[in-house]
Amino acid sequence: MTPVTEQVELPITGMTCASCANRIERKLNKLDGVSATVNYATEKATVAFDPRAVAPDRLVETVQAAGYAAALPSPEPQREEPTEADDTAPVRRRLVASALLTVPALVISMIPALQFDYWQWLVLQLVTPVVLWGAWPFHRAAWANAKHATATMDTLVSVGVLAAWLWSLYALFLGDAGMTGMTMTLDLLPSASGGAENIYLETAAAVTTFTLAGRYFEARAKRSAGAALRALLELGAKEVSILDDDGHERRIPVEELKVGDGFVVRPGEKVATDGVVEQGTSAVDQSLLTGESVPAENHLGDDVAGARSAFATPTALLVGTGRGAQIGLLIKGPEILESTRRVDTIVLDKTGTVTTGRMALVEIATAPDVRRADVLRIAGALEDASEHPIARAAAQAAREELGAELPTIEGFANREGRGVEGVVEGHGVQVGRPSVMAEWSLRIPDELDTARRAAEAQGRTAAVAAWDGAVRAVLVVADAVKPTSAEAVQSLRALGLRPVLLTGDNATTARAVAEAVGIDEVIADVLPSEKAAVVRRLQADGRVVAMVGDGVNDAPALAQADLGLAIGSGTDVAVEASDLTLVSGDLRAAADAIRLSRATLRTIKQNLAWAFGYNLAALPLAAAGLLNPLIAALAMALSSVSVVANALRLRRFRSG
Secondary structure, three states, X not given: OXXXXXXXXXXXXXXXXHHHHHHHHHHHHOOOOEEEEEEOOOOEEEEEEOOOOOOHHHHHHHHHHOOOEEOOXXXXXXXXXXXXXXXXXXXXXXXXXXXXXXXXXXXHHHOHHHOOOOHHHHHHHHHHHHHHHHOHHHHHHHHHHHHOOOOOHHHHHHHHHHHHHHHHHHHHHXXXXXXXXXXXXXXXXXXXXXXXXXXXXXXXXXXXXXXXXXXXHHHHHHHHHHHHHHHHHOOOOOEEEEEOOOOOEEEXXXXXXXXXOOOEOOOOOOOOOOEEOXXXXXXXXXXXXXXXXXXXXXXXXXXXXXXXXXXXXXXXXXXXXXXXXXXXXXXXXXXXXXXXXXXXXXXXXXXXXXXXXXXXXXXXXXXXXXXXXXXXXXXXXXXXXXXXXXXXXXXXXXXXXXXXXXXXXXXXXXEOOOEEEEEEOOEEEEEEOHHHHHHHOXXXXXXXXXXXXXXXXXXXXXXXXXXXXXXXXXXXXXXXXXOOHHHHHHHHHHOOOEEEEEOOOOHHHHHHHHHHXXXXXXXXXXXXXXXXXXXXXXXXXXXXXXXXEOOHHXXXXXXXXXXXXXXXXXXXXHHHHOOEEEOOOXXXXXXXXXXXXXXXXHHHHHHHHHHHHHHHHHXXXXXXXXXXXXXXXXXXXXXXXXXXXXHHHHHHOOOO
């Protein structure tokens, strides 16, 4: 039987740590036909399931049985604007109120000079609201865990706080701690006397307050990162044109486009998603697919690729990915970071990565007595009526250089894939491939033909312009190098990386681009199917390879590389195959991505070192009775706060 798979995203509430996410994930994956991943940072479960084996409601029931809340998404699209409510407010209120009560209780308990008669009863009144109300989230989570025979950090906090408070009640009401003249001081080592004359009210309050502080700062970090990721989603295409049953064109949100729908792509617009040409003929920029900068003719039935229209998670990773989103980087997961640290070679796809992936007018060769401005005005006006990318490049250059509107044309005719003709300002004008000039009985002068051959020898594309029965100019167009690519290559070298240019273009064109941006190693004339093999060969030579690309043809190489970086303006397939996505399309972001990943990894290691030190020192000493419980509690709470504070430093990361 052919497997049937559906996917659903469940929002989950009640998770308080990464182990919660792990528990839910294990419970879901025990169901037949279910493959689930739970992300503590985004508080969502992504579940692929076979509806014949398990109903969607069973997924929700499983999450609830684990002690958490979940709900199936509404079948109707939600149109409400996102609210800006501060979801950190509840924990902030508990923190502020608990701190206001804990500080005086701590001060009185620690300084004997402030301990008046029956001061311990005042401390009891100050601490009890903190224990019962401030720590309520921990008690609630601990009870939910206990019902399912599990334990988390909340269980430890709840048990510790209640134990300190209940013992203090016993010592106050049944022991000697409630008597007049009772004094207490802060000792690094536990009191040698011990017994029912000791109380630990300040310990219960301090553990609660400091743990709430850690939760608050973590919630703030999560909220900031989430806001950045949500803002990132707004960068994608919003609408697409479709034809209704009456043949009228209307705009709809991209997310309403369904498999099988037809949509209209106008000149200058990107293809909204992958599809098949059902009507019309034109040249479409398919450099993302082919690796070639020259546009390809698309006809009825041809496939076209669309642009992308658009995560236990340590706090450092959450902040790092959030900061990355703010500067146009998407980091998919923690396992990427170690690969990023070890990378020594970075392979750069040429078209759409180092270059713009779009044709631009780079040179005009003119016949004697022909002015450049006349070529731009006359040939540019004719090309402006064409949808061909080469024509668009010429028209755009004419409009920008002349700084004026182009003349109108009459009698426009298109010779499919070869050239165009029409009347401009009374001149009969033809612009097209050199081979089509003979069809118009036009001869290309020797000096212009030399310029044409020189351009083609450099891997560029030449179009010939003629009017009034004579060839007047050669227009040279090429895939232009991005203005920031040379700076990006320099930054990558500064990080200790060895850049390699990889392209399907010819060696002449490739070396010209490589020289322009400062790359020494070039691998050219590579078929799309061979790019992954090139990466494997470099890996076999002992290199740790990062790959930057944007097209469908780059996807296997991105997946093969130790670190895949996709240009965000590229195809969905390339983005899905990558580990990091450079949303801006600026190659400098590749250096930023590696620097941010290394900084995030460094922060995670620092936090792990602190947590290891705490567990190695404070906990065993406290458990052995060699350290005052208050000091151990403060160390535990401060460990959470310091880890979050250290992670939040990543928000200061700057690109460049």
